[in-house]
Amino acid sequence: MNIVVCIKQVPDTTEVRIDPATGTLIREGVPSIINPDDKAGLEAALALKGAVGATVTALSMGPPQAEIALREALAMGADHAVLISDKRFGGADTWATSITLASALRRLGFDLILCGRQAIDGDTAQVGPQIAEHLGIPQVSYVSEIQKVGDRLQVKRMFENGYQRLSVPMPCLLTVLKEMNAPRYMNVGGVFDAFRAEIPVWTVDDLDVDRAQIGLKGSPTRVKKSYTKGTKSAGKVYEVEPQEGARIIVEHLREKFII
Amino acid sequence: MDFQVRREHRLLIQMYRAFAQNEVRPLAKEVDEQERFPLETVRKMARFGFMGIPFPKEYGGQGGDNLAYILAVEEISKVCGTTGVILSAHTSLCAAPIFEFGSEAQKQAYLPALAKGEKLGAFALTEPNAGTDAAGQQCTAELQGDHYLLNGTKIFITNAQFADIYLVFAMTDKAKGTRGISAFIVEKGMAGFRIGKKEEKMGIRGSATCELIFENVNVPVANLLGREGGGFGLAMKTLDGGRIGIAAQALGLAQGAIDETLAYSKERKQFGKSIASFQNSQFQLADMQTRTDAARLLVYRAAALKDAKQPYSVEAAMAKLFASETAMDVTTKAVQLHGGYGYTREYPVERMMRDAKITEIYEGTSEVQRMVISAHLLR
Numbered sequence: 001m002n003i004v005v006c007i008k009q010v011p012d013t014t015e016v017r018i019d020p021a022t023g024t025l026i027r028e029g030v031p032s033i034i035n036p037d038d039k040a041g042l043e044a045a046l047a048l049k050g051a052v053g054a055t056v057t058a059l060s061m062g063p064p065q066a067e068i069a070l071r072e073a074l075a076m077g078a079d080h081a082v083l084i085s086d087k088r089f090g091g092a093d094t095w096a097t098s099i100t101l102a103s104a105l106r107r108l109g110f111d112l113i114l115c116g117r118q119a120i121d122g123d124t125a126q127v128g129p130q131i132a133e134h135l136g137i138p139q140v141s142y143v144s145e146i147q148k149v150g151d152r153l154q155v156k157r158m159f160e161n162g163y164q165r166l167s168v169p170m171p172c173l174l175t176v177l178k179e180m181n182a183p184r185y186m187n188v189g190g191v192f193d194a195f196r197a198e199i200p201v202w203t204v205d206d207l208d209v210d211r212a213q214i215g216l217k218g219s220p221t222r223v224k225k226s227y228t229k230g231t232k233s234a235g236k237v238y239e240v241e242p243q244e245g246a247r248i249i250v251e252h253l254r255e256k257f258i259i
Numbered sequence: 260m261d262f263q264v265r266r267e268h269r270l271l272i273q274m275y276r277a278f279a280q281n282e283v284r285p286l287a288k289e290v291d292e293q294e295r296f297p298l299e300t301v302r303k304m305a306r307f308g309f310m311g312i313p314f315p316k317e318y319g320g321q322g323g324d325n326l327a328y329i330l331a332v333e334e335i336s337k338v339c340g341t342t343g344v345i346l347s348a349h350t351s352l353c354a355a356p357i358f359e360f361g362s363e364a365q366k367q368a369y370l371p372a373l374a375k376g377e378k379l380g381a382f383a384l385t386e387p388n389a390g391t392d393a394a395g396q397q398c399t400a401e402l403q404g405d406h407y408l409l410n411g412t413k414i415f416i417t418n419a420q421f422a423d424i425y426l427v428f429a430m431t432d433k434a435k436g437t438r439g440i441s442a443f444i445v446e447k448g449m450a451g452f453r454i455g456k457k458e459e460k461m462g463i464r465g466s467a468t469c470e471l472i473f474e475n476v477n478v479p480v481a482n483l484l485g486r487e488g489g490g491f492g493l494a495m496k497t498l499d500g501g502r503i504g505i506a507a508q509a510l511g512l513a514q515g516a517i518d519e520t521l522a523y524s525k526e527r528k529q530f531g532k533s534i535a536s537f538q539n540s541q542f543q544l545a546d547m548q549t550r551t552d553a554a555r556l557l558v559y560r561a562a563a564l565k566d567a568k569q570p571y572s573v574e575a576a577m578a579k580l581f582a583s584e585t586a587m588d589v590t591t592k593a594v595q596l597h598g599g600y601g602y603t604r605e606y607p608v609e610r611m612m613r614d615a616k617i618t619e620i621y622e623g624t625s626e627v628q629r630m631v632i633s634a635h636l637l638r
Contacts (some may be wrong), residue, residue, distance in 0.1 A: 186274040188308030192322050
């Protein structure tokens with residue numbers, strides 16, 4: 001089984017700084033990590049590799065320094081890593097990103113694609129599902145459990161107040177939640193091996209991709225304005241019985257003409 | 260000149276830090292208070308490759324270098340001095356001399372299990388009457404055909420009853436003084452070898468420190484490490500490497516105490532503001548971090564020299580001297596900045612201060628380091 005895990009390198013902070021001029025992320029001076037949901041996808045892939053055998057490839061699109069995230073994936077136990085990096089991909093929104101990644105995935109070949117639910121910097125949750133659409137394969141989002149049964153996967157899809165158990169044929173794409181597992185530590189020797197490994201860097205020229213649909217130019221999304229939300233007041237805490245609590249909430253909503 | 264650690268070391272630090280925070284820190288208080296050897300942590304460290312960092316893969320190691328190893332000791336000692344010394348004694352004082360001085364057969368026989376962490380190592384040089392004066396060995400090893408008959412007592416042995424492989428020093432020819440000392444690989448379970456009294460210590464209380472007693476132990480000739488009579492030189496060279504490990508332990512303790520104090524000084528309010536806003540706290544913290552960074556550069560330099568296969572004995576002595584005295588100074592200041600709470604066991608800085616003291620004593624006291632350094636200057 002060939003598993004490809006899409007990972008994004010993200011700034012390790014909830015306070016993402018945004019360039020007011022371009023509306024894109026400022027990466028300088030912020031420590032970078034593998035996006036937590038993506039890291040859970042990597043752990044899920046490595047767990048499947050341990051259980052039923054698989055080749056795990058980590059795939060990332062980003063600036064050259066995203067290579068470190070891929071080396072971390074290798075040090076955790078991924079077999080291969082590929083970086084998609086080219087200035088011409090810069091400024092891509094989810095549409096241009098998913099088109100680019102789908103093209104790389106076609107080149108790589110796959111039985112299973114794992115993506116994180118969403119990235120902590122952009123929070124769109126769009127790239128995984130869009131990749132599946134571009135590739136014309138089944139997808140299940142918000143997955144918290146994966147089991148291989150025969151040639152299909154049995155997965156648990158989480159909702160706010162319930163879950164579904166689904167059986168999916170392969171090839172398919174799953175987006176997974178960070179709550180599904182605790183990613184393993186890197187291995188000391190694995191880190192040294194990871195830095196000895198060659199990580200191919202694919203540019204626009206290596207992919208069969210429509211050049212009108214990549215990078216900032218190929219991105220239909222236009223950021224009108226980005227700003228850091230002001231902090232709200234502390235709010236009031238009532239310690240009361242549920243019925244009284246409901247009454248207070250309704251009263252406040254009425255006061256503000258919300259209901 | 261490059262004062263940055265390389266990218267692979269930065270990624271390792273990230274991993275060590277996560278491991279130390281999640282696996283080591285939660286046990287540190289209990290390990291200290293109950294004087295409990297954290298065997299479960301040693302097993303976990305083994306799983307992720309900590310027990311054989313600087314040894315080649317062909318001997319079961321991780322194919323890393325000495326800097327990678329001492330970074331692990333530093334990160335772990337930031338949260339637990341006990342676990343730091345277990346790793347340091349195992350790696351520097353047992354696995355390393357077998358790797359550096361062992362025959363191919365000895366390396367094949369002992370190194371893989373040590374490097375994989377399946378077996379734990381210890382080093383037995385100190386005796387009741389041979390501390391700093393290591394040449395005054397009373398233990399004897401008498402050649403009898405295909406084996407040596409080992410007799411005597413060692414004290415203050417780290418990893419003690421939890422170790423499986425011991426590097427033991429004994430006199431093979433008393434008439435020759437230091438040139439009559441030899442080194443032997445002794446295995447747990449050899450007839451006549453038993454563990455004696457356990458020490459009750461001020462700090463690093465979770466690390467087992469015991470007496471080793473040898474009564475007519477038959478040690479095969481094949482277990483002689485290096486040549487007969489070469490034991491003293493082998494011990495001194497081993498301690499040169501060990502000092503970098505202890506220096507890293509001291510460095511970790513100092514940095515760990517600073518990290519605790521930074522957090523506390525921002526939280527603790529006196530006179531209506533955080534104690535971090537008082538200039539005394541600020542100046543103390545500035546001094547603590549500056550001194551610790553200076554220690555760090557000395558420690559990393561010594562490790563880098565060892566990795567470059569250049570002489571590092573003097574640099575290791577400087578690193579150990581300065582880092583251990585820094586650890587003592589910084590942890591004492593950390594307790595002071597914590598005030599009355601710092602003196603309680605509710606906060607970890609008093610433990611760090613107790614742990615720091617031993618780094619000025621073992622694997623060569625500060626006075627021995629000054630002897631090594633001045634002898635080099637005045638030769």
